[in-house]
Amino acid sequence: MKYDKEEKEIIDTYEAGKMNLTRPSKREIAAMKATANNTFRKDKRITIRLYDHDYKGIQKKAMEMGIPYQTLISGVIHRYIEGDLTPK
DSSP, X not given: OOOOHHHHHHHHHHHTTOOOOOOOOHHHHHHHHHHHHHHXXXXXXXXXXXXXXXXXHHXXXXXXXXXXXXXXXXXXXXXXXXXXXXXX
């Protein structure tokens, strides 16, 4: 398996004995579960109109990625809102 620089540093630090791993507390586990549930819960439905050409393009890209086109649209919107997509 190939690791990136950050992953390699973590592995090297652990193997050198400079890092101790601990189990998360019940409180931390509960917080992680709540965060995961909130992350994956989609509770709003919308309807949008697209140009036919855009719709077909989204379907094509989604098929290439092996995901439903609605998931691709949702992901693009999420990345935009989070600031991960920037204009050229």
